[in-house]
Amino acid sequence: MSEPVGNKVAVLGAGSWGTAFSIVLADAGNEVSIWARREEVAEAINDGHENTDYLPGIELPHAIRSTHDPEEALAGADVVVLAVPSQSLRQNLPTFLPHVQPDAVFVSLMKGVELGTLKRMTEVIEEVGDIRSDRIAVVSGPNLAREIARREPAASVVACADDDVATILQKRMHSQAFRPYTSIDVLGCELGGAYKNVVALCVGMAVGLGFGDNTTASLITRGLAETARLAMRLGANPLTLMGLAGLGDLVATCSSPLSRNRTFGEKLGQGMTVEEIYASTRQVAEGAKSCSSLRALAAKNGVECPIVDSVDEVVQGRMTTSQMMESFIARNPKPEIE
Ligand SMILES: NC(=O)c1ccc[n+]([C@@H]2O[C@H](COP(=O)([O-])OP(=O)(O)OC[C@H]3O[C@@H](n4cnc5c(N)ncnc54)[C@H](O)[C@@H]3O)[C@@H](O)[C@H]2O)c1
Numbered sequence: 001m002s003e004p005v006g007n008k009v010a011v012l013g014a015g016s017w018g019t020a021f022s023i024v025l026a027d028a029g030n031e032v033s034i035w036a037r038r039e040e041v042a043e044a045i046n047d048g049h050e051n052t053d054y055l056p057g058i059e060l061p062h063a064i065r066s067t068h069d070p071e072e073a074l075a076g077a078d079v080v081v082l083a084v085p086s087q088s089l090r091q092n093l094p095t096f097l098p099h100v101q102p103d104a105v106f107v108s109l110m111k112g113v114e115l116g117t118l119k120r121m122t123e124v125i126e127e128v129g130d131i132r133s134d135r136i137a138v139v140s141g142p143n144l145a146r147e148i149a150r151r152e153p154a155a156s157v158v159a160c161a162d163d164d165v166a167t168i169l170q171k172r173m174h175s176q177a178f179r180p181y182t183s184i185d186v187l188g189c190e191l192g193g194a195y196k197n198v199v200a201l202c203v204g205m206a207v208g209l210g211f212g213d214n215t216t217a218s219l220i221t222r223g224l225a226e227t228a229r230l231a232m233r234l235g236a237n238p239l240t241l242m243g244l245a246g247l248g249d250l251v252a253t254c255s256s257p258l259s260r261n262r263t264f265g266e267k268l269g270q271g272m273t274v275e276e277i278y279a280s281t282r283q284v285a286e287g288a289k290s291c292s293s294l295r296a297l298a299a300k301n302g303v304e305c306p307i308v309d310s311v312d313e314v315v316q317g318r319m320t321t322s323q324m325m326e327s328f329i330a331r332n333p334k335p336e337i338e
């Protein structure tokens, strides 16, 4: 990526994070065009400067415009930010790709692993778009959308195989409240982001069952060990997992009532079924799908992942949340560090 000639960013997906991240981009001096799947969301953003469905009560900067037309959103944009649910990325890309500028750089905000293919989101973009990996970045960190939209200070990681591209993107998204660090460990950042959602589901289940801080801290810590085990087997830098896209995001998501994944788990712990929870919200809890893909990825690579295995069993309705907690304690004793 050469130094940008324009300053337009297209954000594809007008959910909570696509909209909150648009505020960061606008504050950092970019002109932002958000593609919204539903026309009424685009109209609310243009007419009232508010995403009434996903970020009610937050006034959006006037540098943010929205459209239902992908061609209009992408026209003139040298940075293309993808913020749709992970499992819908593959089906959405063919609608977007014909309108992307030839030299544009892609940024994935998504935190999931595709069911079936077991691919990370940057891998799906690379494959479907036939795009070189050094033009695809990921942004991941402890970034709960509503807090970012309120401009509460937070840090994150922008990772790309090409360090120069990561540095250019870092400048494009560094605002008064948002501090991005660069990295070349795309794999570590993406796995950290996808895995913490499953751990947050598990922590939520424990909270829903009425357990306290010893339980949640134990799950967070063993969840991090599990994440690092799989990520390192696949080639990630272990220090990435100790950083913002690993531990940082894990702590934020597992601790916050704003987290959709933790809330989903909490409802399971309180006795709701998966179907009842899906019917009660429009927002995505990525971990409820990625528990299956991460489980398969771990099995394929011979990595032991009891938390992901058990969360998947609960989500599939083959184990209760109480049985899951009992099974963790009953596992064969072993050293903490192997
Ligand atoms: N919300 C956060 O705090 C946050 C922070 C960091 C990363 N993320 C990640 O960002 C991604 C997007 O999450 P979000 O929080 O914006 O989700 P969301 O549930 O708030 O919004 C999802 C958006 O995608 C649209 N959508 C739903 N199904 C679709 C489909 N089949 N095709 C196209 N669009 C569809 C919805 O209309 C909505 O605009 C997820 O991978 C999530 O893990 C979210």
Ligand SMILES: O=P(O)(O)OC[C@H](O)CO
Pocket: 111, 141, 142, 143, 144, 145, 197, 200, 249, 252, 253, 258, 259, 260, 261, 262, 284, 285, 286
């Ligand atoms: O609301 P969640 O659980 O999707 O988590 C949001 C972000 O990923 C936190 O960094």
